[in-house]
Amino acid sequence: xxxxxxxxxxxxxxxxxxxxxxxxxxxxxxxxxxxxxxxxxxxxxxxxxxxxxxxxxxxxxxxxxxxxxxxxxxxxxxxxxxxxxxxxxxxxxxxxxxxxxxxxxxxxxxxxxxxxxxxxxxxxxxxxxxxxxxxxxxxxxxxxxxxxxxxxxxxxxxxxxxxxxxxxxxxxxxxxxxxxxxxxxxxxxxxxxxxxxxxxxxxxxxxxxxxxxxxxxxxxxxxxxxxxxxxxxxxxxxxxxxxxxxxxxxxxxxxxxxxxxxxxxxxxxxxxxxxxxxxxxxxxxxxxxxxxxxxxxxxxxxxxxxxxxxxx
Numbered sequence: 177x178x179x180x181x182x183x184x185x186x187x188x189x190x191x192x193x194x195x196x197x198x199x200x201x202x203x204x205x206x207x208x209x210x211x212x213x214x215x216x217x218x219x220x221x222x223x224x225x226x227x228x229x230x231x232x233x234x235x236x237x238x239x240x241x242x243x244x245x246x247x248x249x250x251x252x253x254x255x256x257x258x259x260x261x262x263x264x265x266x267x268x269x270x271x272x273x274x275x276x277x278x279x280x281x282x283x284x285x286x287x288x289x290x291x292x293x294x295x296x297x298x299x300x301x302x303x304x305x306x307x308x309x310x311x312x313x314x315x316x317x318x319x320x321x322x323x324x325x326x327x328x329x330x331x332x333x334x335x336x337x338x339x340x341x342x343x344x345x346x347x348x349x350x351x352x353x354x355x356x357x358x359x360x361x362x363x364x365x366x367x368x369x370x371x372x373x374x375x376x377x378x379x380x381x382x383x384x385x386x387x388x389x390x391x392x393x394x395x396x397x398x399x400x401x402x403x404x405x406x407x408x409x410x411x412x413x414x415x416x417x418x419x420x421x422x423x424x425x426x427x428x429x430x431x432x433x434x435x436x437x438x439x440x441x442x443x444x445x446x447x448x449x450x451x452x453x454x455x456x457x458x459x460x461x462x463x464x465x466x467x468x469x470x471x472x473x474x475x476x477x478x479x480x481x482x483x484x485x486x487x488x
Contacts, residue, residue: 302397342366353448
């Protein structure tokens with residue numbers, strides 16, 4: 177096997193997603209705008225939930241963790257892509273590539289389980305409101321949030337340990353704007369079929385198990401909402417859950433498209449576009465979906481904003 181190029185000093189080449197044509201310059205500027213909105217939106221969500229004691233509830237604790245994950249996710253890929261595009265350099269070190277893979281896979285896995293926990297939280301709140309404080313106590317909520325981070329990190333450790341154990345040779349050009357595992361495997365000098373199967377099994381666990389929890393939770397929620405006598409109660413219940421379902425639909429749909437297909441059936445262009453959707457666009461949409469449709473978040477924002485003006 178040609179291991180000679182597989183050293184800690186070896187660099188990969190990220191081919192990126194944009195060139196310097198007028199159209200791509202516009203698209204690159206658009207990505208920077210989306211990144212700015214996502215960065216500010218998720219940062220504001222985390223700070224609002226931390227500063228406003230009325231938002232110190234299980235639902236908002238989980239939402240703050242979602243915003244933190246989205247903030248880290250978008251910072252894992254876009255800054256490096258931006259630096260390479262503006263500097264004209266396309267290289268990334270083996271250590272940098274490994275760091276991107278670990279953070280990216282860990283955050284995706286953590287977010288999968290966190291979204292399932294958020295669905296369970298809505299199920300308990302609507303179907304068992306009198307037992308909510310027991311079934312979703314602060315202790316249980318913190319345990320669920322920490323478990324999401326731990327499970328995601330464990331998945332990231334497994335993937336990075338195996339992915340970087342393969343020898344990589346040839347042009348070492350990754351047809352992507354960041355070090356994504358499926359794109360990296362196309363450069364391997366050896367057969368990666370066993371690892372692809374392992375990754376598929378991990379995806380089944382990390383994606384389909386949380387999806388099953390989400391579906392089961394919302395089936396019960398919808399049944400409970402239908403039985404509600406109050407039209408206002410139905411409206412509030414649907415408004416509470418619709419935001420979460422929008423996020424789940426965008427996130428899981430794109431993730432399944434990327435990671436539950438064999439490498440041989442992949443198109444670099446499709447993978448780059450879908451990856452850009454859920455690593456750049458979705459982190460921007462999450463805080464907008466939750467904040468624009470949530471009166472308590474809007475109230476907390478106006479409260480903090482008013483406090484800031486009064487202190488001037």
